[in-house]
Amino acid sequence: MIPLTIRALDSSNDDPYVIRLRSDKSQIENEADFWIRKMPTVGAVATSATKTIYFPNNTSSELDGDVLLVTPTKGLANRLIRAASSHNTFLVTEQCDQLCVMCSQPPKKHHHDLFAELTTAALLAPKGAIIGISGGEPTLHKADLFNLLTDVLSKRPDLQFHVLTNAQHFSENDLHFLKDKINRNIVWGIPIYSDVPDVHDQIVGKTGAFENLLENLTLFIRAGARLEIRTVIMQQNARTLPNLAKFLSKQLGNAETWAVMQLENIGYARKNWADIFYDHSVDFTPIAEGLRAAILNELPTKLYNFPLCTIPSEFREFAVPSISDWKKKNIDICKNCNALNSCSGFFEWYDHTNGFRQVGAL
Amino acid sequence: MTVRFPAKFRDVDAGSIFMSNEAGDFFFTNEQFLDAYAAGTTTEADDQFLQNQGFQSQSSNDLYFYSYLSRLVKRQTYRTELSYIILVPTLRCDLSCSYCQVSRVAENAIGFDWSEETTEHVINFLDGLETKSIKIEFQGGEPTIRMDLLSRISSFCRQKFDEAQFVVCTNLQRLDEEVLTYYDNEDVTISTSLDGDINTHTKNRTVDHEITDRFFANLDFVLKRFGPNKVSALPTIELSEDFDPTALYEAYASYGFKSIYFRPVNYQGFARKKHSDSIDNFALWRKVYFNFLDLLISEAADNPNPIDEYYFTLCLKRFFQAGHDSHVDLRNPNPFGRDYLLVDYDGQIYPTDEARMLARVGQVDLSMGKIGSNFDTEKLNQLNYLNMNNIHEECIHCAYQYACGTDLVDDLSRYGRVDIPKVDTWFCRKQLAIFDRIAGDLASDNRNVLSVYERWMGLPDQTLSEGIIRYDPTNH
Numbered sequence: 001m002i003p004l005t006i007r008a009l010d011s012s013n014d015d016p017y018v019i020r021l022r023s024d025k026s027q028i029e030n031e032a033d034f035w036i037r038k039m040p041t042v043g044a045v046a047t048s049a050t051k052t053i054y055f056p057n058n059t060s061s062e063l064d065g066d067v068l069l070v071t072p073t074k075g076l077a078n079r080l081i082r083a084a085s086s087h088n089t090f091l092v093t094e095q096c097d098q099l100c101v102m103c104s105q106p107p108k109k110h111h112h113d114l115f116a117e118l119t120t121a122a123l124l125a126p127k128g129a130i131i132g133i134s135g136g137e138p139t140l141h142k143a144d145l146f147n148l149l150t151d152v153l154s155k156r157p158d159l160q161f162h163v164l165t166n167a168q169h170f171s172e173n174d175l176h177f178l179k180d181k182i183n184r185n186i187v188w189g190i191p192i193y194s195d196v197p198d199v200h201d202q203i204v205g206k207t208g209a210f211e212n213l214l215e216n217l218t219l220f221i222r223a224g225a226r227l228e229i230r231t232v233i234m235q236q237n238a239r240t241l242p243n244l245a246k247f248l249s250k251q252l253g254n255a256e257t258w259a260v261m262q263l264e265n266i267g268y269a270r271k272n273w274a275d276i277f278y279d280h281s282v283d284f285t286p287i288a289e290g291l292r293a294a295i296l297n298e299l300p301t302k303l304y305n306f307p308l309c310t311i312p313s314e315f316r317e318f319a320v321p322s323i324s325d326w327k328k329k330n331i332d333i334c335k336n337c338n339a340l341n342s343c344s345g346f347f348e349w350y351d352h353t354n355g356f357r358q359v360g361a362l
Numbered sequence: 363m364t365v366r367f368p369a370k371f372r373d374v375d376a377g378s379i380f381m382s383n384e385a386g387d388f389f390f391t392n393e394q395f396l397d398a399y400a401a402g403t404t405t406e407a408d409d410q411f412l413q414n415q416g417f418q419s420q421s422s423n424d425l426y427f428y429s430y431l432s433r434l435v436k437r438q439t440y441r442t443e444l445s446y447i448i449l450v451p452t453l454r455c456d457l458s459c460s461y462c463q464v465s466r467v468a469e470n471a472i473g474f475d476w477s478e479e480t481t482e483h484v485i486n487f488l489d490g491l492e493t494k495s496i497k498i499e500f501q502g503g504e505p506t507i508r509m510d511l512l513s514r515i516s517s518f519c520r521q522k523f524d525e526a527q528f529v530v531c532t533n534l535q536r537l538d539e540e541v542l543t544y545y546d547n548e549d550v551t552i553s554t555s556l557d558g559d560i561n562t563h564t565k566n567r568t569v570d571h572e573i574t575d576r577f578f579a580n581l582d583f584v585l586k587r588f589g590p591n592k593v594s595a596l597p598t599i600e601l602s603e604d605f606d607p608t609a610l611y612e613a614y615a616s617y618g619f620k621s622i623y624f625r626p627v628n629y630q631g632f633a634r635k636k637h638s639d640s641i642d643n644f645a646l647w648r649k650v651y652f653n654f655l656d657l658l659i660s661e662a663a664d665n666p667n668p669i670d671e672y673y674f675t676l677c678l679k680r681f682f683q684a685g686h687d688s689h690v691d692l693r694n695p696n697p698f699g700r701d702y703l704l705v706d707y708d709g710q711i712y713p714t715d716e717a718r719m720l721a722r723v724g725q726v727d728l729s730m731g732k733i734g735s736n737f738d739t740e741k742l743n744q745l746n747y748l749n750m751n752n753i754h755e756e757c758i759h760c761a762y763q764y765a766c767g768t769d770l771v772d773d774l775s776r777y778g779r780v781d782i783p784k785v786d787t788w789f790c791r792k793q794l795a796i797f798d799r800i801a802g803d804l805a806s807d808n809r810n811v812l813s814v815y816e817r818w819m820g821l822p823d824q825t826l827s828e829g830i831i832r833y834d835p836t837n838h
Contacts, residue, residue, distance in 0.1 A: 214425045221428045242828075250387070250416050251429040253436070292822055296829040298683050314822055 001348045002085075002326035008070050008077035009054040016071045018080070018120040019053075021046055023064040032124055036060045053077075067124045069117055080121040081129065087324035088125075089132030090118045092145065096137040098166050099205035102232055102269040102276055107136055115144040122152040122159065130160040139169040146177055153182040162228070164189040168209065170216040178223035187256065188220060191230040194240040195247035203236055217252065227255040232263060234276040238286050245290035249297030258294060260287065261322075262305035266349045273354060281310035281358035291315055308343045309333075310356045323347055337361035364409065366418045367430055371396055372761035375802035384752070385433035386684055386764040387416035389831035390805050398835065408835055415831060436684045437764055438752075440695055445493040446702035448715055449484065451476050451511040453503040453707040457533050459555075459567040459598075466503050475508060480709040483734035485518050487705075495525035499553075501715065503707065506532050509540050520549070529553050534580040535573070545588065552584060556595035556617075558610040566600065581617065590618045599626045601646045607654040611661060615669060623672035624654055644791050652799065662814040670818040677796045678819055680765040682829075690714060692793075694767040695750030698742040699730055709733040713742055716771040726774055745770060748780055756784045762797040804830050 021036040022028050028035060034046035034053065037060050044060040046053045053070060055063065055077075065083025070076075081088045092115065096107035122131055138145050149161060167190045170178075177183075190213075193203045197210040220227055229248055233241065241260070248258055263269050263277055280287055287303075294301040303311065304322035311319055321344050328345045331352055337343070339362040346355075371381045379396050382388035398404045404412070412418045416433065419426035453474040455466035467474045476484070488496070496519055500512055512530065519526040528550045545552060557563045564574040584593050595617070597610060614622045626647055655671055662668030679686045687693040690702060698713030705711055709732045712718040717728040728745075731738045751757035751768050760766070769789045770780050776788055784790045803811045804826070812826045819826075 218423070218425045218428050221425070221432055247414070250414070250433075251425055253429070254432050288822075289828060292825040292828055295821060296682060296825050298685070 001329070002082075004079050004082075004326060006055060006077055006079065007057050007075060008068065009056065009075050010051060010070060010072040012051070012072050014072050016069055016117065018067065018069055018117050018124070019046070019048075020067045020124040021060075021063045021065065023060050032120070036063055065126060067121045069114070069121065080118065081125050081131070082326075083126050085325055086130065087132070087326065088129065089134050089324075090121075091134055091136070092118065092138045092148075093136040093141055095140050096135060096166075097140065097168060097206065098137065098209065100268070101203055101205070101236070101272050102234060102263055102267075104264045104267040104269060105134070105136065106267045111141065113141075113144070115141070115148055119148045119151050122148070123156060125156070125159055128158050128160075130162060133161055133163040135164070137166055137168070138163060139165050139167075142169055142174075149186060150177075150180075150182060153185050157182075157185065159185065161186045162189055163187070164191075164230075166191065166204065166209070167213055167216045167220070168206075170219050172219070175219055175223055178219060178225045183223065183225050187226045187228050189228040189230055189259075190217070190220075191232070192244070192248070193231055193234075194237040195244045196240050199237050199240055203234070221252075221254065227252065228257040228259060229255045230259045230261060232261045233278050233280065233287065234263065235278045236276060238278045238280075241286045242289040242293060245293035245299070245301075246297075249294060249299040253297065253299060256300060258299050258301045259304050259322075260290070260301065260306075262303075264305065264347050264349075265351060265355075266347070270349070277354070279355075279357055280306070281356040284312055284315070288312065288315060291318060305344050305347070307346060307356065307359065308339050309337070309359050309362050319344060321345070331359075333359050333361055335361070364418055364420060365422050365427060366412075367416070369399075369417055370759055370761040370763065372798075372801070374798060374805050378801075378805035380761050380801045380805065381417075382761045382764060383417060383430075384437070384764050385416060385430055386437050386682075387430075387433070388761075389415050389833055391833040391835075395833060395835045405835065411833055415833075433684070438695065439684075440687060440693070440697065441701040443493050444491055444701055444703070445495060446497045446499070447488070448499045448501055448702070448704040449505075449515065450501050450503065450705065450707045450718075451481075451505055451508045451515075454507050455502055455504040455533070456507070456535055457504070457567060457573070458569075460565075469504075469507065474503070474707050476511060476707060476709070480733060481511060481514070483709060484515065484705055487733055488515075488519060489522060494523060496523045497527045497529070499529040499531065501531045501704075504533055504535070505530055506536050506541050509544060513544060516544075516547070516550075527551070533567075534577055534584065537580050537583060542587075545584070545592075550592075552588070552593045554581065554593070554595050555598060556581065556613060557597045557599075558606075558613045562609065562613075566598065585617055590620070594621075595619060596623050596625060599624060599650075601626050601643055601650050603646070605650045605653075607650070607657045610654070611657055611669070615661075619669065620667065621670050621672045621675075622658075624651055625673075626651075644788060647792070648795055652795075655799075659811060659814050662817065663810075666817065668814065668817055674796060675818045677765065677793075678800060678815055681762075681797065681800055682819075691716075691769050691772070692767045694752070695746075696767055696769075697746040697749055698728070699737065699739055703730070705733050711737065714771055716775065720771065720775055725778065728771075745780065751784075754784050756790070760794075762793065762801075765797065766793050 018032060019034045020032050022033050023036050025035050031048065034048045036044050036046040038044050043054060043056040044058055044063060066079050067081035068077040069080050080090065093111050094108040095111050125131060152159060163186060165188060192200065192213065194200045200210040201207050229252060231244065248255065265273055269276065291301060301318055303319040306319045308316050308319055321342060323344045327348045329348050330340065330345055334340060367383050369381055369383050371379050374380045378390045379392060380388060380390055398408065413426050416430055419430065421427065453467050454469050454471055456469045498515065498519060505512060516528055526549055530550065531553045534554045544550060555567065557566045560574055560578065564571060610622065655674060658669060658671055676686060676689055676692060703711055703713055704715055704718055706718050711730040711733055712721065713728055713730060721727045721729055730742060749768050749770050751763050751766055757763050772789050773780050773787050809827065816823060816826050
């Protein structure tokens with residue numbers, strides 16, 4: 001596991017600020033850039049014209065190119081963008097209007113606004129980076145979110161955003177934004193758990209959510225926005241997956257990806273594990289049927305968080321190594337496996353005693 | 363208020379009604395449902411079904427309405443970027459096949475190759491293309507007679523485009539060091555003609571047994587050297603009552619080919635003089651073609667990767683999916699001179715390979731002008747309006763319209779005009795026969811046949827059986 005919050009010692013009591021670390025002095029471009037090099041003993045030091053920051057627990061090479069939010073009063077820095085990683089996500093709010101049974105990031109009441117800092121950070125991202133936006137529900141702060149996207153993409157057209165949203169908070173007025181050309185660089189990741197309205201509504205803990213979702217998805221289709229549909233598979237919705245595949249193939253066939261996802265056992269998912277975990281390694285039938293419908297109708301489908309050994313061989317090509325590097329682990333049975341490079345692996349917090357029954361080295 | 367999208371229907375075998383729309387949605391049902399649909403007496407369950415299947419929406423502003431439009435657009439979208447060029451550097455050939463479609467000339471004829479000026483114009487033309495990825499098909503005559511031109515064009519394309527592919531359509535008579543060195547390039551593939559067993563091939567193409575032997579020896583040689591992924595073969599079929607499907611099948615199977623394009627003699631070019639009976643032998647084609655298809659199905663029995671008939675698989679894919687538009691004789695819309703064209707030996711530009719043949723036999727000149735000067739597209743623009751099936755009276759009522767296309771060049775070559783009723787054309791009759799066969803097989807749910815179709819389409823086992831929608835209103 002790679003820590004995303006690190007010790008960062010700045011003797012000031014300044015407000016939080018965003019910096020980018022450069023080990024090559026010639027790459028320093030602006031005042032956010034700090035020159036980082038190793039300390040004679042342990043850790044690293046970064047300097048600008050006016051500031052010095054010590055990183056006691058990190059090396060200069062692992063932080064090179066990273067964009068950090070430094071909070072001097074706490075002696076900490078958040079690694080907002082890790083240059084070496086393709087999994088960088090901004091958590092823009094912890095507020096949410098839904099209460100999903102498997103939420104990995106349970107909502108909080110208060111919003112700690114960081115849009116200004118995140119905008120600065122995105123502008124410092126490496127060329128061509130893909131930045132995830134997540135929450136909570138990001139569109140609860142829709143104006144700020146749209147401003148961030150517009151600001152960054154108008155200055156950095158090389159970047160791409162992937163915004164995870166429940167799509168509950170869009171209206172006809174947003175068509176203009178969704179049609180803007182910056183949307184070529186934005187993929188909207190929207191969860192649909194079932195084609196049966198009640199099943200979806202119960203999973204997200206909000207009556208009428210499905211109906212509202214369909215209405216708002218119409219806006220995305222009209223705008224020609226880029227869509228990724230996400231479906232976490234659970235006991236609650238596994239049996240409806242074949243019909244969901246048919247529904248999506250037909251009504252949302254322009255989606256770039258349908259991501260069928262296994263559960264991440266953290267947050268509510270850990271608490272509700274026994275009631276929601278669907279062990280596809282024991283019964284892959286509904287997923288296989290869903291995949292066949294998606295294949296026939298050419299809906300581009302991927303399996304996220306499905307370790308390869310848990311999938312029948314004919315469907316392994318659909319699995320992607322989806323678990324972010326910083327929260328990925330291998331378990332005992334992985335030791336003799338030849339497929340580790342193409343495998344999702346397991347979540348850091350995965351507990352094999354209540355996990356997949358059918359696993360084995362490939 | 364409920365919005366119903368235009369729907370069409372057709373009786374198919376097994377007492378089924380096939381219902382479809384322009385966006386490519388379809389299902390099988392019975393007469394009772396069709397009657398209710400037509401009379402406007404569908405039940406709530408019927409309406410829910412129709413909405414789910416993409417045949418209606420609750421308003422002209424909901425998800426079902428816009429998703430229908432998206433599917434419709436997807437079916438109608440075509441490539442506009444010019445990225446596929448057929449080049450004919452020479453018309454000379456060292457064979458004289460009985461049905462040669464291009465009026466080849468003798469190997470030692472003079473004045474039937476690109477001039478230096480034409481060659482330079484071709485290179486300038488390629489240089490002006492916007493595409494990043496190009497496919498060049500060298501046709502003839504026999505293109506390997508001018509290896510110098512093939513190498514020159516290929517070298518240019520490799521440095522100009524991010525991705526370049528070259529196909530050499532050859533009779534495989536010459537495989538000298540220069541030719542082999544060229545074939546060794548990874549971006550080159552070989553396409554040749556193989557009409558069946560030795561006797562058929564000799565009768566049709568080589569006349570001389572010695573030449574036939576060299577062809578088969580060379581085919582063996584290139585397959586051993588490069589494998590079947592780099593070498594493809596096409597037959598030209600002479601239709602007759604005593605056509606032997608097994609001989610054709612065996613010939614292809616023995617070389618490890620995975621696909622056979624059952625391509626009857628085309629009523630075009632040089633072929634027209636010797637095969638005047640090919641203008642209207644539809645009944646014979648139908649009999650021979652489906653015999654051959656049945657043979658392929660029975661041979662496919664337990665084979666995970668069975669040999670298919672290329673065109674039938676293409677029709678199957680178009681039946682279920684949008685976007686299978688790389689075969690330029692079956693797509694819709696099918697505008698001339700947009701994403702592909704041909705440069706002839708004399709620098710004349712034609713919208714298709716067949717169009718140059720029509721010009722050569724003096725039937726109609728569809729030339730777009732000469733390379734190096736501006737394109738004359740006025741004539742083609744007039745034709746292009748007709749080159750989509752969405753506007754033809756018979757087509758708009760046809761349940762297979764979404765999967766079908768138009769072939770104006772074929773209409774011109776057979777009938778000398780483009781406006782005869784589509785149902786009377788060879789193209790339409792052929793398409794109806796194939797689509798009826800497909801719809802009939804899907805309706806009858808014959809697991810053995812569907813399993814073969816799944817393998818031909820590269821789909822997992824059971825995909826078609828599960829994917830075909832059937833609706834019986836009495837069960838809902």
